[in-house]
Amino acid sequence: MSKTPLDTVEHAAETPDVELPWAELGLKKDEYERILGILGRRPTGAELAMYSVMWSEHCSYKSSKVHLRQFGEKAPQSDALLVGIGENAGVVDVGQGYAVTFKVESHNHPSYVEPYQGAATGVGGIVRDIIAMGARPVAVVDPLRFGAADHPDTKRVLPGVVAGIGGYGNCLGLPNIGGEVVFDACYQGNPLVNAGCVGVMRHEDIHLAKASGAGNKVILYGARTGGDGIGGASILASETFDDAKPSKRPAVQVGDPFQEKLLIECTLEAFQEKLVVGIQDLGAAGLSCATSELASNGSGGMRVTLDDVPLRDSTLSPEEILMSESQERMCAVVEPDKVDRFLEICDKWDVIATVIGEVTDGDRLEIYWHGGKIVDVDPRTVAHDGPVYERPYARPSWQDELQSDDANKLPRPATSEELKDQVLKLVASPNQASKSWITSQYDHFVQGNTVLAQPEDSGMIRIDEESGLGVALATDGNGRYAKLDPYAGAQLALAEAYRNVATTGAKPLAVSDCLNFGSPEDPAVMWQFAEAVRGLADACQQLGTPVTGGNVSLYNQTGEAAIHPTPVVAVLGVIDDVARRTPVAFQEEGQLLYLLGDTREEFGGSAWSQVVHDHLGGLPPQVDLERERLLAEILISASRDGMIDSAHDLSDGGLIQAVVESALLGGKGARLVVPDGLDAFTFLLSESAGRAVVAVPRSEEVRFNDMCGARGLPVTRIGVVDGDAVEVQGEFTLTLDELRTAHEGTIPALLA
């Protein structure tokens, strides 16, 4: 980096031949040449630092952009969408004057290098995105994926990640209401740590990341800037792990949840007094991102004096200050006459706040250090005009072979006894087992509005105490399905999250996604990505749920081995009155169990094929989005009109997994009858999509059947809630005690 003399803009112009470390900063040669072209001279060290982080894969979406456009082009008409893709997070109208913002992000690479801090700062980052929209965060969710449950390194990574999420989220006072925990060997060297957050505000309180109004002050507030997280976005999150390179541990940020909690409170107080013109959180690419995005989204330019940034380490160079990803910092644009009041509020919460610059009427972003101008750029070239790649992609040569290795042809249990053993093995397998050892390390109750939390189908939060208005959020993804067919796999992830929201009685409104894939430089991975995005965009269009924002995480691979393509989809729904919510647990003995939807022989990518045969091949379950929509309408109507007392969606593990979970949660068993036309194995273990099992009070039986019949949804009576065992007539009986031991013992035995 630059030493003496100070590498000012003037100095750069005078010394065109100075070699800069663009390759070490993660830039490609053509990208560096592009910068030379934009500036008409060589960049200063500080400018190079800014371009390198902002043009990284993580910040610029340079490989994914051309595909992500479909989310906008195919977006369904939705009156609910108040703010779409491009801001810190999308905003959705949920009625009664309320708006909800939500988003899912990844913190995969840092969490492998340093599980606790990686996961903790993942929570911190997504929460700041939500605050930056003007909302009070009301809940978090964490979709997690790890290597094999019994692999020794999983015991290093998982407890650290879980403790980090808990340690950070619990200290912020945000209930953790959902998410997933999935194990698969493909994530061994590359766990997926995704974090989602939901926030609530009134319509009039929506804030955007833009700096307008010449003379307005730019205030940096929150933690001091330190040397942590330098290159987090460019070096760590945008490259493949490689043993030959030096440790990337210093690129992981270190979190302080207490500071973040103060930041939340003081930001919300400033919003309440209408002191803020524009706001941006400092996450990936730190000040480089905040200044260039605020300036390029607003109407003017910006002048910043870097000497005024409060530092944790006075020896930091200007380049390091611009690249630092120190956590718990925000940047606000405030009118001059409101600056004093803004600083007063920060002082009340003991939050350090400093005016570091102002909005100018030009169109340049100018940054000064020790009196010299070290950055003079058009902020749009930093924030928005990064390179865009049309990466080559091609259907991998092995895809056909994988799909023709049909899971439906695997040997099935020959006897009732064998079927029983396989069911018990499935219920106890790490992916199907109870995750309460993990989720009990998260606070579900704080804020006093949690209506449903994991292991419910979706988390649900009340947002208005008077009317009972609430929102539901579910996240789902199935990398095995997506590996077999990325187009269908992405649609199945959406369908499951959509179904999970509807199962609890809420109406699905909008989508956020976290797209986790391998290296975009591998045409096979790029094909998976392109197919998944196309599938998701098509399905969102058909279901009428627009994508409001999200995150792409690439380079999730170790050496040549990429993870399964893993699109994780979050669906947000609204429910008029949380009193009508439908839980998973069986409520009363004697209630009738109905299976909604069609069951086919579909075992490709299934839990059964994984647990019993360690097999991945064939095709994933068929997608029928019209059926998903009809099923959702029925579930919502039945919930609203009091026709069902419990409901559970069917997904991995099939019907028997759903019934066992409802039985264990309710402490009530079930007697099941195999319906005509189905064999017991298919009935219990097929993973056909578009299905749910519901418990109907006898008094509602006729009404419920009439509703399903009138609307053309196949409905099959399959049994009754009864006793203290799950009995499949003519096949086997498993007592709740046996099931509980199997279901709840696995995870503590492996990880505690």
Added chain:
Amino acid sequence: MTARIGVVTFPGSLDDRDTQRAIRIAGAEPVALWHKDKDLKQVDAVVLCGGFSYGDYLRAGAIARFSPVMETIIEQAKSGLPVLGICNGFQILTEAHLLPGAMLGNDHLHFICRDQRLRVENATTSWTSDYSEGQEIHIPLKNMDGRYVADERTLDMLEAEGRVAFRYLDFNPNGSLNDIAGITNEAGNVVGLMPHPEHAVEPLIGTGRTDGLPFFTSILKKLVTA
């Protein structure tokens, strides 16, 4: 008239709004108190709620105990002001020596969040009179440092004087001595416990039970009839 019950917000307090809501549901008037402010705004009682005051980076409650608002609370509690400490509030009360003993990290070293069954052991304090002795209730528990410890003499004294107010049933979630979930001072005006009654006041929310509401109706009845 109704009672005015103060809820202190320290930096890092998390359950202050929830506690205010519980007070409102019980029919009393919640009053927000600020950690930097010695003035208790003439409240009739005070709740120290859960959270991680000042980040709890030193020892849970160790810094909050020296805050300006605590100076007044400590002084007035000694002359009878009813004070309830929930979770971090309980930790602060032990640090302030308004209650004996101390809180250590959970014996299993993890944060734990669960619906916990408790037995009410003392239904005569300012905060527990709406329960009956021996009553079994479910209250959510969520903490990192919930292991109650005290020397043997203190434990014997607490047991002999009936000052163990709540005891964990079924499962000791943190390694607390004598399964102690909550205690009271000798006068019965200061009560501390680890579980969170403010999260069990509405039928739909949290665990769906309202077993925590009697904390707030107990104090309301005491104050209004006094």
